[in-house]
Amino acid sequence: MKAIQEFTKGIIKENPVFVMALGLCPTLAVSTSVQNAIGMGAAATFVLLCSNIFISLIKNLIPSKVRIPCFILVIASFVTIIDMVMEAYVPPLHKSLGIFIPLIVVNCIILGRAEAFASKNGVFKSMLDGLGMGLGFMLAIMVIALIREILGVGTILNIRILPASYKPMIAAILPPGAFITIGLLMGLLSILQNKKKSKA
Amino acid sequence: MDFSTLFIIIIGSIFVNNFVIHRFLGLCPYIGVSKKMDSALGMGMAVIFVMTMASTITWLIYTFFLNEATSIFGLDLTFLRTITFILSIAVLVQFVEMVIKKAAPELYKALGIYLPLITTNCAVLGVSLLNINENYNFIESIVNGAAAGVGFTLVLVLMAGIRERLEYSKVPRSMKGMPISFIIAGCMALAFLGFTGMKF
Numbered sequence: 001m002k003a004i005q006e007f008t009k010g011i012i013k014e015n016p017v018f019v020m021a022l023g024l025c026p027t028l029a030v031s032t033s034v035q036n037a038i039g040m041g042a043a044a045t046f047v048l049l050c051s052n053i054f055i056s057l058i059k060n061l062i063p064s065k066v067r068i069p070c071f072i073l074v075i076a077s078f079v080t081i082i083d084m085v086m087e088a089y090v091p092p093l094h095k096s097l098g099i100f101i102p103l104i105v106v107n108c109i110i111l112g113r114a115e116a117f118a119s120k121n122g123v124f125k126s127m128l129d130g131l132g133m134g135l136g137f138m139l140a141i142m143v144i145a146l147i148r149e150i151l152g153v154g155t156i157l158n159i160r161i162l163p164a165s166y167k168p169m170i171a172a173i174l175p176p177g178a179f180i181t182i183g184l185l186m187g188l189l190s191i192l193q194n195k196k197k198s199k200a
Numbered sequence: 201m202d203f204s205t206l207f208i209i210i211i212g213s214i215f216v217n218n219f220v221i222h223r224f225l226g227l228c229p230y231i232g233v234s235k236k237m238d239s240a241l242g243m244g245m246a247v248i249f250v251m252t253m254a255s256t257i258t259w260l261i262y263t264f265f266l267n268e269a270t271s272i273f274g275l276d277l278t279f280l281r282t283i284t285f286i287l288s289i290a291v292l293v294q295f296v297e298m299v300i301k302k303a304a305p306e307l308y309k310a311l312g313i314y315l316p317l318i319t320t321n322c323a324v325l326g327v328s329l330l331n332i333n334e335n336y337n338f339i340e341s342i343v344n345g346a347a348a349g350v351g352f353t354l355v356l357v358l359m360a361g362i363r364e365r366l367e368y369s370k371v372p373r374s375m376k377g378m379p380i381s382f383i384i385a386g387c388m389a390l391a392f393l394g395f396t397g398m399k400f
Contacts, residue, residue: 029224183382
């Protein structure tokens, strides 16, 4: 497979959230506003990129029996780094993401990519894979956050989009809105896929 | 010991701030293991057990090793929180698995396959972190861990019951599987919102 495909596959064709249904907890929890979504996406992308590079560098040193604890340790170190960096430079964002920053450790996308890709491929390919998957994750949260923020508050990135007379649908930014939005989006994707299949 | 505080923690963690529905923790098993009632119950029991144990152990580790004021070393090691917690949960799950296998083979047969899955269940790490963030004392942490596990089991079993019925109903082709599960989760979240107004 060409190098560029390693990068693009994570964004649409193998999107970690919509297609593989991984990393659902942070996706639903932080998609209350686009700002939170970008912050979470960036943090997860950083961890994914660094852990993919590091694990593919040390993949020959790790005995296969203890590989999962080793991967978790590597991921936890990078999560601690991003946690401290965010606390120092963007304290409001750090506060609104709350425990979901330390919880990046147990995000199945990151462990999944370490196990399925970085432990079997070279450094350059793993880097592209990590970046692509990270951006795919970020894109997915942003799409959900966009829908929820417009419906629930009437703004995007705190800029008013809908007229002031619009009565916000508060349920959209509460938990039920998250579940229903992602359910409808997944249904929409499967309609598109079914159409593609019947054409082919 | 103030029993009304404990009561509020129990009601809060089971209904008002339910881990799955309100805090979006542990969604992967919620969607993944809720197809059959038996497996939902098995997973629920395993989670209650591990969450209670994990709350106990991580609280002890945090208080006696990491927190500067109460640590036996007198060092501020709170930045190691994420790494030590995830490692101790992984070790705990492994240990519990070995003990149950020796001591209660029947229980092991019932819980066996779910135990390893729990390490990456974000609800377990989540409850450990929340106990620290909320400044709970030792007893409160244990109670909160157990109550969070009961809350998790409650919604998991409810979901499994609904999905068993769903097998016999007509669902549009594109909504089958994941999409409809999310919509149902959204409806359950709406129902659980009714508890939000409860104040003591």
